[in-house]
Amino acid sequence: MTMLKIVADKNIPFVQSAFATLGEVRLMPGRDITAAALRDVDMLLVRSITEVNAALLAGTPVKFVGTATIGMDHLDCDYLHHQKITYASAAGCNANAVAEYICAALLFCAVQRNLTLANLTIGIVGVGNVGSKVAVKAAALGLRVLLNDPPRARRLTGAEREQSPFLPLPELLQADLITLHTPLTHSGPDATFHLFDENTLRRMKPGSLLINTARGAVVDNAALKAVLRDKHLSAAILDVWENEPQIDAELLQLVMLATPHIAGYSFEGKMRATQMIYEAACRFLEMKPQWDATPFIPHIDQPIILLDKNILDGNRRLNEAVRHTYDIAADDYRLRQGFTGSQTSAASQGRWFDRLRHDYVYRREFNNYTINVSGDEPAAAVLRGIGFKVNGDASEGG
Template identity: 40%
Template sequence: MKILVDENMPYAVELFSRLGEVQAVPGRPIPKEALASADALMVRSVTKVNESLLSDTPVKFVGTATAGTDHVDDGWLQQAGIGFSAAPGCNAIAVVEYVFSSLLILAQRDGFSLRDKTIGIVGVGNVGSRLNARLTALGIRTLLCDPPRAARDTSETFCSIDKIVAEADILTFHTPLNPSGPDKTLHLVDAAMLEALKPGAILINACRGEVVDNAALLNALNGEKKLTAVLDVWEPEPDLNLALLDKVAIGTAHIAGYSLEGKARGTTQVFEAYSQFIGQPQQVPLASLLPAPEFAEVSLAGELTEAKLLRLAHLVYDVRRDDAPLRRVAGKSGEFDRLRKFYEERREWSSLLVHCDNQGTADLLKKLGFNSDVA
């Protein structure tokens, strides 16, 4: 049994070698000749999986170590009788912490408190729901927009996108990319929406680049409303608009979900799915794969302020470490993908144990995703 894996999937060779012969290959593009003898293919979001790639190959299973699946023609896979698995939620925590790092930095830079802002979350799936839980734990007002979920879930209070545009000081997008249909998200953020935003609004896109009309956003950032933008995803990738990069407050190379934990979850989820598919079910405890973090524990005195949260968060991850490299190499051929391929190890907040001097702070930190105790 031969299994092709994206060379940038951590732990993939180690895990899939338990099931067969493994060959690590570049993800953009997958060499067609390598597929000629492959039984299974494990990819990330950079690989377009469709009939053109897999027709006349012996591939019987495709796994994507990503939460999103818009790079996979799963309808064709089903018609072709090819098994398929994704990794929903694998990188959700990493994206949430990317957004938090960005928000805390902007609050410090511009001298505002997040508790004084209304944050609109568009797309309330694995990422959006976790982000909402952490924001509300801090006492921050949120507005939630997710029409497909609102149609089937009455347990949450959802609102229209128009209400978010009218009332939110900060808008953060966590939707799939739907090119058409009633829940179309292609260019959901267009010139009209940007014109309707509150002056000084902050826009964050860490889902798919095409959800935001990048040309319209550039025009808006050059306008009089003093908008602020944080972009992890671009239209198009990897050849992003350099003028837009110059205007955004924070710009990164589609790495919001790139925590070590998130990558490991993605790999283990598709590994477990494939092992089930071939009748050799195996489970892998995530902790058995992860190394010790650089910062394992710290002590915190008193109540948790936003300034203290900023310092704690940035002991683990500071988004500015990813903004600067993109600006240095932007426009150079292959450098966008190179930043992703050789991404520096990054951990999640749960890797840090915070020793507190009161139970209230310890409980709040747990809600925010840290490990904590009362020392």
């Protein structure tokens, strides 16, 4: 039997060990995967930086494409379907990681601006795998949560529709904070390309804040610059950008927090992504999965977090706990370092953006840590609500 030939983006964690159980794996940088590299390849494994379409696959023997991402806007799904090429994504793999990123962003903002989150309303646009988890964690932080998801709203029937939790976008725009969790689509009744164009941005509540961890082009970046410059919005937090990795350096200087498309970069999320596309490939090949991810899970050196007893403010106390697992300000600082100085060019900035993603040290998710606080302390319930264990919990250490 001829051995299956597989080309994989070298930045997919553990892809070599997982897919070596299925065939011969050749690792490549995602941006270097070309049609010529696929002339004798049966299976292709990519991330979001590789455009998978007719230009890449025509004339190749590729019959399975797996993307270790939740989104598929880099796949020409119509072409793949027409060519009878099976494809699979890792939908939901990093949903919890993105929701934890949002927690870090909200707490950073609350501390910097001395805000009480319980007094604020957050609007969530897109309530799928990610948005639904954001809703739970935002509610745990005390925010009033508003939801917008037209496709899901249309699927409701009868009594469900009468009690729908979903609001039209114009109503959601009056929230104090808006966070985006939609796929990027260019057509249909729910197209999201430039969903937040200048018109929509200016209909947002004056002084509100926008967070985008979905796809860069869901927001018109040029329009966002305009509404930030004239202070219609008080701030923006961006993890995704138009034209990555050559992002808009002027926009970066205007936003409150800027990160290089790493909101979903937890170890657990990346491991789940590889596991999901591996299992999809096994189903395609009608083979029983053989790869076991367990030996690759690293030990956490300091799973117990001791909070400073002198920090009494609720937001600061919660922020301290989150910063032990993920310091969002550090990611912001690192990205800006590549955009300082008069000698930096767009090309060098793009390389810096890619380098930060390539060299990123995957953070561990909240449920790996136990916070040493009194169980009846007000912060304890919130910490549990966003995913931490609390000293004395039955599941502690489990």
